[in-house]
Amino acid sequence: MVPGPRSNGNRQPMVGRVRERRILGDAMALVEAGGTAAVSLAGEPGIGKTRLLQEACDEARELGFRVLAGRATELENEIAYAMISEAFEDAVRSLSERKLLDLIPAELAELGRLFPFLGRSAAAATAAERWHFHRSVRSVLQLLAGHAPVLLALDDLHWTDHASLEVVAHLLRRAVPGCLLVLTHRTAQLPAGHAGVLGRAFQDGALSAVELGPLSLPETADLLGDVVRAYRLPDLHEECGGNPFYLQEMARARTNAAIPDPATSGHQVPALVQAALRLEIEAMSPPAQRLLHAAAVAGEPFDIDLALGIGALTSSETISAIDELVATRLVQGVESSAGLYFRHPLIRRAVYEQIGYGWRRAAHGRAATILAERGADPSIRAHHLEHSSAVGDEKAISALAEAGRSAARRAPLTAARWFRAALRLLPAGQSDARGLDLTIALADALTSVGRLRESREVLGRAVVDFAEQAPDADRARMLAMLAATEQGLGNPAEGRRLLNAALDLVDPGSVEAASYRLESAKSNMFCGDWEEAVNIATALMETARGHSDRRLSLLATAANAFIASTQLDTLRLRFGVECLEESARTLNTLTDSEIAPGLLNGYNDVMLAAVVFERWSMAVDHADRGIRLCRATGHDQHMADLLHLQAVAQLMRGYPEPALGIVEQAVETALLLDNPPLTAITEATRCWVLSLLGRTEEALAVGARAVRIAAEAPRDKYSHHPPLAYGAALIEAGEYARGRELIVTRGGYGNLGDVNPTTMSPWMRALVDAEVELGDIAAADRIARQMQVVADAAPMMAERVGDALYARARVELARGRAQRAEELIRESVLQYDRSDTAVYAARARLLLGEVLTERGETEAAASEFALALEVAIERHAAGTATRARAARARLDDTVSASDPHHLPAVSVFDRLTDRQREIVGRVARGMTNRQIAAELFVSEKTVEAHLSRLFAKLNVSSRTALAALAVADSVRRT
Numbered sequence: 001m002v003p004g005p006r007s008n009g010n011r012q013p014m015v016g017r018v019r020e021r022r023i024l025g026d027a028m029a030l031v032e033a034g035g036t037a038a039v040s041l042a043g044e045p046g047i048g049k050t051r052l053l054q055e056a057c058d059e060a061r062e063l064g065f066r067v068l069a070g071r072a073t074e075l076e077n078e079i080a081y082a083m084i085s086e087a088f089e090d091a092v093r094s095l096s097e098r099k100l101l102d103l104i105p106a107e108l109a110e111l112g113r114l115f116p117f118l119g120r121s122a123a124a125a126t127a128a129e130r131w132h133f134h135r136s137v138r139s140v141l142q143l144l145a146g147h148a149p150v151l152l153a154l155d156d157l158h159w160t161d162h163a164s165l166e167v168v169a170h171l172l173r174r175a176v177p178g179c180l181l182v183l184t185h186r187t188a189q190l191p192a193g194h195a196g197v198l199g200r201a202f203q204d205g206a207l208s209a210v211e212l213g214p215l216s217l218p219e220t221a222d223l224l225g226d227v228v229r230a231y232r233l234p235d236l237h238e239e240c241g242g243n244p245f246y247l248q249e250m251a252r253a254r255t256n257a258a259i260p261d262p263a264t265s266g267h268q269v270p271a272l273v274q275a276a277l278r279l280e281i282e283a284m285s286p287p288a289q290r291l292l293h294a295a296a297v298a299g300e301p302f303d304i305d306l307a308l309g310i311g312a313l314t315s316s317e318t319i320s321a322i323d324e325l326v327a328t329r330l331v332q333g334v335e336s337s338a339g340l341y342f343r344h345p346l347i348r349r350a351v352y353e354q355i356g357y358g359w360r361r362a363a364h365g366r367a368a369t370i371l372a373e374r375g376a377d378p379s380i381r382a383h384h385l386e387h388s389s390a391v392g393d394e395k396a397i398s399a400l401a402e403a404g405r406s407a408a409r410r411a412p413l414t415a416a417r418w419f420r421a422a423l424r425l426l427p428a429g430q431s432d433a434r435g436l437d438l439t440i441a442l443a444d445a446l447t448s449v450g451r452l453r454e455s456r457e458v459l460g461r462a463v464v465d466f467a468e469q470a471p472d473a474d475r476a477r478m479l480a481m482l483a484a485t486e487q488g489l490g491n492p493a494e495g496r497r498l499l500n501a502a503l504d505l506v507d508p509g510s511v512e513a514a515s516y517r518l519e520s521a522k523s524n525m526f527c528g529d530w531e532e533a534v535n536i537a538t539a540l541m542e543t544a545r546g547h548s549d550r551r552l553s554l555l556a557t558a559a560n561a562f563i564a565s566t567q568l569d570t571l572r573l574r575f576g577v578e579c580l581e582e583s584a585r586t587l588n589t590l591t592d593s594e595i596a597p598g599l600l601n602g603y604n605d606v607m608l609a610a611v612v613f614e615r616w617s618m619a620v621d622h623a624d625r626g627i628r629l630c631r632a633t634g635h636d637q638h639m640a641d642l643l644h645l646q647a648v649a650q651l652m653r654g655y656p657e658p659a660l661g662i663v664e665q666a667v668e669t670a671l672l673l674d675n676p677p678l679t680a681i682t683e684a685t686r687c688w689v690l691s692l693l694g695r696t697e698e699a700l701a702v703g704a705r706a707v708r709i710a711a712e713a714p715r716d717k718y719s720h721h722p723p724l725a726y727g728a729a730l731i732e733a734g735e736y737a738r739g740r741e742l743i744v745t746r747g748g749y750g751n752l753g754d755v756n757p758t759t760m761s762p763w764m765r766a767l768v769d770a771e772v773e774l775g776d777i778a779a780a781d782r783i784a785r786q787m788q789v790v791a792d793a794a795p796m797m798a799e800r801v802g803d804a805l806y807a808r809a810r811v812e813l814a815r816g817r818a819q820r821a822e823e824l825i826r827e828s829v830l831q832y833d834r835s836d837t838a839v840y841a842a843r844a845r846l847l848l849g850e851v852l853t854e855r856g857e858t859e860a861a862a863s864e865f866a867l868a869l870e871v872a873i874e875r876h877a878a879g880t881a882t883r884a885r886a887a888r889a890r891l892d893d894t895v896s897a898s899d900p901h902h903l904p905a906v907s908v909f910d911r912l913t914d915r916q917r918e919i920v921g922r923v924a925r926g927m928t929n930r931q932i933a934a935e936l937f938v939s940e941k942t943v944e945a946h947l948s949r950l951f952a953k954l955n956v957s958s959r960t961a962l963a964a965l966a967v968a969d970s971v972r973r974t
């Protein structure tokens with residue numbers, strides 16, 4: 001049901017809600033100015049949420065907004081993207097072909113899944129890649145908002161399907177400039193998942209929450225007018241608790257003498273309202289009653305022909321029944337739709353509950369039959385089949401299974417519902433292959449949305465139910481799936497036990513057995529039993545070489561490479577490098593069908609080892625193939641890991657912009673998997689990338705969110721990553737004490753000694769920077785010595801060696817030993833170049849420039865600063881570029897004090913960040929704050945904040961003075 005189109009001139013003026021309307025008005029003003037806003041309106045049923053939303057839609061239209069509106073319904077909340085489809089269909093239809101071409105082809109193809117009239121279609125994606133569609137919806141909003149501000153009004157969010165909720169969550173996380181999102185929901189009926197989405201948005205400052213309370217007595221008098229006598233008004237107000245819907249229904253009923261006075265009817269208002277509706281319905285003719293009941297079964301908006309078929313009305317009864325039904329005003333038409341709506345969702349619910357069980361079940365059956373005759377998709381028929389089919393109904397089982405498979409990749413939670421429904425219809429005692437397939441499909445669907453506990457329950461029951469009938473290989477597969485679920489829930493010991501049980505069911509020499517053994521080895525490693533992990537992996541590699549089995553060899557060598565990469569022993573590390581190279585060669589000889597899906601675990605191990613051993617190009621190249629194979633086989637967890645590792649590899653080799661795009665995909669995938677540990681890790685890496693890009697405020701916000709998620713999630717094997725990345729970002733931003741505390745304590749969850757030392761180098765380097773800046777040189781020296789221990793044990797890891805040299809150089813410079821510092825930092829630059837970590841080499845050159853400046857070699861220092869700036873600009877590392885400009889400016893100040901003609905003057909604008917220079921350039925071109933905000937995709941308030949800082953930094957007092965200074969600088973440069 002659509003709040004906007006239902007607006008009409010017959011509605012009485014809005015009563016009360018002054019504060020709420022002011023909040024909505026302020027949000028509209030912000031959005032009109034190019035900003036973003038989101039507001040949730042919450043309250044009990046009938047309190048007036050929809051009415052207030054309608055009022056907001058009307059006001060927005062008067063202000064020139066484009067209004068998109070959708071509404072969820074209680075009895076059809078399993079139809080994927082129903083609310084989003086309703087809100088966006090007319091807007092998408094209205095876009096001309098030329099406008100549609102403003103969207104990239106992939107976005108159009110994604111939209112084509114939901115809107116077939118576009119004539120496009122997308123290739124199948126994995127379940128966790130639903131974010132592709134979410135981004136496409138966001139792109140449509142951006143396109144619309146480019147022409148006029150947009151109000152996206154979504155009513156009754158508590159009933160929305162899970163797929164639509166995911167789109168809402170995406171739009172809250174990535175708000176569109178020029179778009180106002182207004183949501184309504186019932187306070188006490190908000191499911192936990194929905195509440196989590198809104199709670200996170202509120203916590204992040206992306207959502208304003210408004211609670212609607214009861215009307216006051218004077219407002220009740222305004223609402224009811226002369227319908228109720230003044231002396232009865234206080235009793236009615238008290239009886240209905242100031243609830244507008246109940247007030248109007250009760251007043252309407254009493255006016256018609258339909259029910260007794262409150263004094264004799266108790267204090268259960270919903271029961272009174274239902275009694276009033278019952279009497280109203282009983283006054284209707286039998287055909288009209290049957291049509292009303294059929295309408296409640298048909299859905300909203302209901303197709304009148306479908307309702308007539310469900311009600312089994314004769315042709316002679318049809319017209320009079322329709323007229324009578326509309327005349328009661330229990331249902332009403334909408335100008336933009338051929339369907340009919342109930343006056344209020346509570347009325348539909350009351351009617352549905354009043355239908356007898358037998359008639360309702362038969363009605364759903366008739367609906368399913370009619371829809372099948374029309375050729376409707378199983379996903380449309382599934383709701384009616386679920387409520388009408390009997391155990392053993394083969395056609396219903398097949399249709400529900402088909403509906404589940406159809407929904408699995410775009411709406412896994414809906415798919416889980418249909419798989420459960422199909423399983424319930426299987427005859428008792430039939431634990432056959434079909435039941436096993438449905439059970440595994442159900443577990444996969446639940447895992448895809450992070451329902452690990454539910455998945456564990458399903459798999460645990462299936463292991464028992466299919467103990468006799470299922471082949472050993474299938475039982476082993478279920479045990480392995482159950483083990484992965486336990487590990488995801490933070491129970492590696494139980495995962496190890498289940499994997500050992502799976503091993504007893506398969507051929508010891510098979511690839512499946514090898515895979516289970518290696519997963520068991522990793523469980524041992526994460527449980528602290530390193531020796532057992534190494535023994536299992538080594539023995540398996542010897543077995544693989546003895547059998548000359550390439551697939552077995554890949555699993556064994558990849559696992560040995562990963563396990564060895566975590567050990568601070570030179571011989572083991574060299575062995576790990578050899579295993580990595582061997583596994584990479586084997587991987588290149590295997591076909592896609594040989595790899596996926598059985599060897600994806602091995603693929604993941606290759607990526608992990610490649611990143612630790614600094615084989616950045618190997619990691620990036622192999623990730624592309626691995627991600628493609630994950631998409632082909634639907635292995636979402638592996639894909640999220642591969643995306644994350646590819647982003648880290650791109651970041652380390654000095655390409656932060658591509659890394660950001662990749663890690664954002666990893667974050668979206670982790671969110672859709674509803675995997676908090678993985679979400680925290682990927683968000684932490686996004687913080688790391690943003691910090692290198694110089695987007696400091698955003699980096700700190702993302703880092704804080706990553707730490708918060710990690711603190712609420714089960715302790716994971718990589719739970720140290722969020723506090724370390726956030727701490728490094730704080731140090732980069734100059735908050736040395738906070739950053740140091742976060743790294744040293746791992747965010748309050750242990751100490752650095754618990755973390756794999758071969759992965760600690762970037763964070764230890766940041767920690768040395770912090771200790772030096774805070775003046776604790778002794779602490780910096782201790783950390784530098786720890787880093788040297790890692791470098792000595794891992795000479796093949798040039799980036800780690802470079803980090804250790806950099807840290808020692810910082811300590812030596814702080815102690816006034818410039819010559820020794822120069823020797824160390826020059827070697828550090830060479831090691832960074834050797835490891836192909838260009839941005840870190842540029843950072844080292846900045847330190848080298850400082851050392852040379854300290855020694856009075858200003859020309860050499862200027863050269864190092866220039867080289868660092870060149871690399872930073874080329875790689876879009878704005879943070880490093882800003883540091884390079886600042887270092888050059890300090891050098892110029894130093895030189896000009898002794899010889900003003902020695903070096904060319906540096907512009908004051910060189911000391912600005914890239915974003916500040918972008919704003920200055922647009923001010924010089926005469927653009928307004930609103931125009932700048934729109935062009936840079938930021939809020940107008942952000943532009944104002946930047947200008948305030950610019951005025952102070954450049955010692956100007958107005959936009960005019962800033963523009964004049966910029967023009968003068970441009971002339972001087974030319």
